[in-house]
Amino acid sequence: MYRLLKLTYRKLIPNSIHYRIEPFIRLFIYYLFYKGTLVKCSICLSHAKKFISISFKESEDKLCPKCGSLSRSRAIVNYVEDNFQNEKLKILDFSPHRSMHDFFKSKFANYISTDFENQFYAEKNYDITEIEEKDNSFDLIICFHVLEHILEDDKAINELHRILKKNGVLIIQVPLKDGATYEDFSIITPKDRLEAFGQEDHVRIYGHKSIEEKLKAFLFSVETVDISKNFNAREKKLFGISDKEIIFKCIK
Numbered sequence: 080m081y082r083l084l085k086l087t088y089r090k091l092i093p094n095s096i097h098y099r100i101e102p103f104i105r106l107f108i109y110y111l112f113y114k115g116t117l118v119k120c121s122i123c124l125s126h127a128k129k130f131i132s133i134s135f136k137e138s139e140d141k142l143c144p145k146c147g148s149l150s151r152s153r154a155i156v157n158y159v160e161d162n163f164q165n166e167k168l169k170i171l172d173f174s175p176h177r178s179m180h181d182f183f184k185s186k187f188a189n190y191i192s193t194d195f196e197n198q199f200y201a202e203k204n205y206d207i208t209e210i211e212e213k214d215n216s217f218d219l220i221i222c223f224h225v226l227e228h229i230l231e232d233d234k235a236i237n238e239l240h241r242i243l244k245k246n247g248v249l250i251i252q253v254p255l256k257d258g259a260t261y262e263d264f265s266i267i268t269p270k271d272r273l274e275a276f277g278q279e280d281h282v283r284i285y286g287h288k289s290i291e292e293k294l295k296a297f298l299f300s301v302e303t304v305d306i307s308k309n310f311n312a313r314e315k316k317l318f319g320i321s322d323k324e325i326i327f328k329c330i331k
């Protein structure tokens with residue numbers, strides 16, 4: 080239901096207007112239906128009766144009724160806060176949710192975000208396969224749910240490696256499946272891509288081991304971390320954190 084309403088809304092409302100009215104629409108819905116005391120969003124710090132459940136093809140997620148953040152945003156914000164305390168770090172974030180963008184912007188003086196298709200709130204408009212930044216520029220790069228949209232992902236990973244400083248950290252999250260990565264570039268219609276890869280604009284679905292091997296081939300040191308394990312069962316419920324928030328922590 081939520082996805083259907085969102086799709087209809089995004090078809091009707093241009094992005095430029097959406098950016099301005101989105102916070103007010105969310106506030107309205109929050110105060111009318113969700114304000115409460117049972118759960119808490121770790122990004123906007125609001126309390127609610129519950130998170131909004133959203134079903135994807137193969138998974139469930141929980142959306143904050145006030146700021147619109149998903150489990151993965153709340154989990155990565157917590158992980159970055161725990162592991163990256165230097166507020167002068169130079170950080171690049173690809174297509175972050177607005178609430179995540181605003182949160183990091185308030186913590187890190189040199190945080191910038193980028194979005195190629197103008198769907199997310201961002202300062203830059205970089206093509207990830209040809210990033211207009213100098214070599215060795217960033218201490219931390221966050222690339223959540225982007226590579227599965229990119230046809231030339233090798234080119235993108237090469238660029239991420241190039242602009243990361245030595246010993247800098249690249250954090251990647253993508254939808255995963257067991258076995259090898261599945262991609263077929265002859266599948267091009269939204270309907271067929273939804274069927275094959277789980278979303279209309281995905282071009283592959285990565286196998287866990289396959290993407291790890293791919294990242295290692297670009298000379299990253301790669302560690303797989305389940306950042307949902309930073310939360311105990313009570314905290315998972317309170318903060319709406321899904322099981323298995325797997326990230327690939329890649330050090331150059």
Ligand SMILES: [Zn+2]
Pocket residue numbers: 120121122123124125143144145146147148178
């Ligand atoms: Zn929130």
